[in-house]
Amino acid sequence: MARYTLIVGTRSWSSWSLRPFVALMAVGEPFETVDIRLRQTDSPTTREQILKHSPAGKVPVLKIEEQGTTQTVWDSLAICETLAERHPQAGLWPVEPAARAMARSYACEMHSGFPDVRDQLTMEFARKKELPELREDTKTQIARILSAWEWALAAYKGPFLFGKLSVADCMYAPVVSRFLTYGVDVPAPVRSYMDRMMALPAMQEWRKAAQAEIDAAIV
Numbered sequence: 001m002a003r004y005t006l007i008v009g010t011r012s013w014s015s016w017s018l019r020p021f022v023a024l025m026a027v028g029e030p031f032e033t034v035d036i037r038l039r040q041t042d043s044p045t046t047r048e049q050i051l052k053h054s055p056a057g058k059v060p061v062l063k064i065e066e067q068g069t070t071q072t073v074w075d076s077l078a079i080c081e082t083l084a085e086r087h088p089q090a091g092l093w094p095v096e097p098a099a100r101a102m103a104r105s106y107a108c109e110m111h112s113g114f115p116d117v118r119d120q121l122t123m124e125f126a127r128k129k130e131l132p133e134l135r136e137d138t139k140t141q142i143a144r145i146l147s148a149w150e151w152a153l154a155a156y157k158g159p160f161l162f163g164k165l166s167v168a169d170c171m172y173a174p175v176v177s178r179f180l181t182y183g184v185d186v187p188a189p190v191r192s193y194m195d196r197m198m199a200l201p202a203m204q205e206w207r208k209a210a211q212a213e214i215d216a217a218i219v
């Protein structure tokens with residue numbers, strides 16, 4: 001059996017790290033987590049620490065140890081894809097091809113988009129914050145996310161975007177947290193979806209770790 005190690009950044013802030021964490025928890029295989037504190041400028045800096053695990057110098061990173069070899073996978077979407085491929089029984093992509101193509105579109109739209117949402121609503125996983133004065137682009141991006149969620153929830157009948165939890169939900173998990181942190185106004189079906197996401201064991205565990213960072217005053 002493979003041994004998995006997921007290298008993640010500061011839980012409160014590392015939205016990219018949260019995505020494969022949700023996917024790995026959904027797979028159900030045991031794994032270890034290595035936490036690297038972001039924004040460390042004293043030696044060893046964050047970058048120096050990450051470079052010990054991945055040449056890309058970014059978290060998340062997944063290490064897969066099996067049959068005497070270690071494979072390194074970086075980038076949140078690449079990790080989710082790898083897990084989906086290695087564990088088809090986890091159903092991380094919908095079985096039906098049209099639904100799978102749509103779920104992939106959702107995941108990739110999130111991965112490469114919404115820069116203003118990321119910039120103005122930074123992830124603070126276990127905190128509540130005041131909604132800042134939103135730029136027009138941010139409002140447009142929030143509206144797009146909400147309409148995409150509403151459409152998928154209606155089309156695939158929940159409980160998650162494409163029925164069963166998929167990579168699309170993993171990719172949007174940080175946005176769920178951001179909308180809750182800043183109290184973004186959302187329609188009722190979306191709010192229920194967000195509550196279901198937050199109730200996932202992965203999100204609960206991440207919240208505990210993020211709260212521990214606040215309690216230790218490291219964020």
Ligand SMILES: N[C@@H](CCC(=O)N[C@@H](CS)C(=O)NCC(=O)O)C(=O)O
Nearest residue numbers: 009014015016046058059060075076
């Ligand atoms: N596209 C990458 C982005 C990863 C990324 O930007 N990670 C940030 C933390 S959330 C990072 O490692 N920053 C390095 C640093 O702060 O030095 C992914 O999806 O994994």
